[in-house]
Structure formats: C-alpha cells, structure tokens
Amino acid sequence: MEQIVSNFIEMFGNDDAFAAATPEQIARLRELIGEQSAAVLDFYSRYQPNNVPMTESYVRLVDIDTIIAENTVGEPGKYLAQYGVFVFALTVGGNVICIDTNDIRDGNPSVLIADASFCAYNESCGCVEISVAPDEIMEECDDDILRLDYENIVRCLPRIEDSFTEFMSKLSNDEYEDVEEYLE
Numbered sequence: 001m002e003q004i005v006s007n008f009i010e011m012f013g014n015d016d017a018f019a020a021a022t023p024e025q026i027a028r029l030r031e032l033i034g035e036q037s038a039a040v041l042d043f044y045s046r047y048q049p050n051n052v053p054m055t056e057s058y059v060r061l062v063d064i065d066t067i068i069a070e071n072t073v074g075e076p077g078k079y080l081a082q083y084g085v086f087v088f089a090l091t092v093g094g095n096v097i098c099i100d101t102n103d104i105r106d107g108n109p110s111v112l113i114a115d116a117s118f119c120a121y122n123e124s125c126g127c128v129e130i131s132v133a134p135d136e137i138m139e140e141c142d143d144d145i146l147r148l149d150y151e152n153i154v155r156c157l158p159r160i161e162d163s164f165t166e167f168m169s170k171l172s173n174d175e176y177e178d179v180e181e182y183l184e
Helices: 002-014 023-033 038-046 064-072 077-083 135-141 148-155 164-172 177-184
Strands: 059-061 085-091 096-105 110-116 118-124 127-130 158-159
Touching: 002 135, 002 164, 023 038, 038 164, 038 177, 059 127, 059 148, 064 077, 064 085, 077 085, 077 118, 077 158, 085 110, 096 148, 110 148, 135 148, 158 164
Parallel strands: none
Antiparallel strands: 059 085, 085 096, 096 110, 110 158, 118 127
C-alpha cells in the first residue's frame, strides 16, 4: 500500500493528501463494513484520504466520515449497504464506486461501480427498485419490478476489479481512462 500512496501523492502533488485515521474512525468503518475487509481497513487506518482531488480517471477517494454518510443516508449507498456493498469513492458524474464484502479473497473485496440513480425506494410496492440495469435484464423484467437484492446487484453492477488493492494500484498508476465507461 505504501507504493500506492506514494503514487497518489505524486499524482496529487500534495504530501498531506493522506493521514492516519483515528481509532474512533476505524471503529466506525469496521462497524460498517465488517472485519473481513482487512485490505480496506488497513488502507484507511494508515492512509485516510484528506480532501484529495479527483484523479485523471474522474474518481475521488473520500474520507471515513463521507464513507459513513454515503452508506447511511446517501443514495444508492444506503440501499446497497444493506447487502454488504459499500461506497468508498465517487465519480465526477456522481456515480459510486463500491467494495463488495460478500466477495472477498484474502481480505480484499471486489470493486463495483453503480450509477447514481441505480436504485430508489418505490412507495407503490414498498420496496427498493433497481431503475438502471443492463438492457437484457430490464427486458427480462418486462413490466415487473426489479427488486434490489444481492443477486440482482451482482447481475447489474459492473465489476471494475477483483480486489480493492488491485483497483487502488491501477487508480494510483492512472491506468483507467474513465471508470464511468464501465457503466456503458
């Protein structure tokens, strides 16, 4: 992770771009995402983003307080979090980049991207409905509601990387042109 952070610092031109999180912040993050996402907890405990600018691939890493807000009151984060999918970064278009804590290998969760309007609460059915999904999935549903559940999250959300560490490494090396292209 040290090399990843060095790459980011060079990219941002700011030695103060990252700082250690407080024990209280890490406890709140651990409470939110669980113990099994060791790579994420380790990164944020030592290198919490500190108002970092957007990367060349239009991604902004956010601090723990913003992660908590995105996953408790923000949409679609507050709905995805119920299924173990947590927002940790934002795109220029307001879309969210998430870790999937149901898909972890060696403490490293996979990384997904969701459209900002991916899902919303539907009062008429009393459930959270997926409103942005691949055409073939929307066609399967015809006029039925596509309810938010983990199976549908996996079917609908594009995977950017198999691991958080790989995503952060590629992001810090500016290997993504525009992560929002995964939504196309």
